Amino acid sequence: MTNEEFKNKIIKVGTFFSGIGNPEKAFNRLEEEGYIVDYKIEFFSEIDKNAIKSYCAIHNIDEKFNLGNITSIKGSDLPYCDIWIGGFPCQDIFVAGKMKGFDYESSTRSSLGWEMIRLLREVIIKPKYVIFENVAIIAGKKFKDTLDLFKEDLKNLGYTLYDDLLSVVLV
Ligand SMILES: C[S@@+](CC[C@H](N)C(=O)[O-])C[C@H]1O[C@@H](n2cnc3c(N)ncnc32)[C@H](O)[C@@H]1O
Numbered sequence: 001m002t003n004e005e006f007k008n009k010i011i012k013v014g015t016f017f018s019g020i021g022n023p024e025k026a027f028n029r030l031e032e033e034g035y036i037v038d039y040k041i042e043f044f045s046e047i048d049k050n051a052i053k054s055y056c057a058i059h060n061i062d063e064k065f066n067l068g069n070i071t072s073i074k075g076s077d078l079p080y081c082d083i084w085i086g087g088f089p090c091q092d093i094f095v096a097g098k099m100k101g102f103d104y105e106s107s108t109r110s111s112l113g114w115e116m117i118r119l120l121r122e123v124i125i126k127p128k129y130v131i132f133e134n135v136a137i138i139a140g141k142k143f144k145d146t147l148d149l150f151k152e153d154l155k156n157l158g159y160t161l162y163d164d165l166l167s168v169v170l171v
Pocket of ligand 1: 016017018019020021022023045046048051068069070071087088089090
């Protein structure tokens with residue numbers, strides 16, 4: 001995503017596993033700091049009722065924009081967005097959990113990340129950009145085979161992939 005590309009454009013954003021909407025807050029900051037003109041939350045997807053209430057309060061948005069459980073969403077439900085973001089559940093990847101992983105159709109909570117790939121296949125106009133976020137160990141040896149398949153699907157959908165390990169500093 002370049003500054004030029006979005007200089008005069010309202011960026012349409014959709015998130016899955018939205019929680020309280022940290023990525024949305026980042027867009028807010030990009031706007032405040034003049035990197036983008038504006039952004040609009042087209043939809044979010046969350047099932048936890050406390051997170052939903054917090055999300056709506058923090059982002060000043062009506063609950064009707066919550067599409068709910070990702071497994072019930074169809075591609076045709078989704079309005080066009082420039083970018084999708086999904087920090088899918090990490091319980092089965094994280095060291096403190098049982099590390100059951102996120103194999104396709106394994107029914108672990110972390111395997112819900114594949115639902116975003118299903119929706120990318122189903123949606124009429126794909127988002128130009130998609131960001132997946134998870135814990136660093138997802139890129140380790142234990143999950144390499146699953147992550148490779150995940151990336152392969154994204155490549156087959158036409159995306160160029162970039163990944164990075166970020167250290168977050170809260171200020
Ligand atoms: C790792 S957290 C993501 C946190 C989020 N990025 C934020 O900024 O707060 C994963 C979220 O996925 C939600 N979730 C779990 N299963 C879901 C499902 N089937 N559909 C939609 N959201 C789900 C959880 O309630 C949780 O808030």
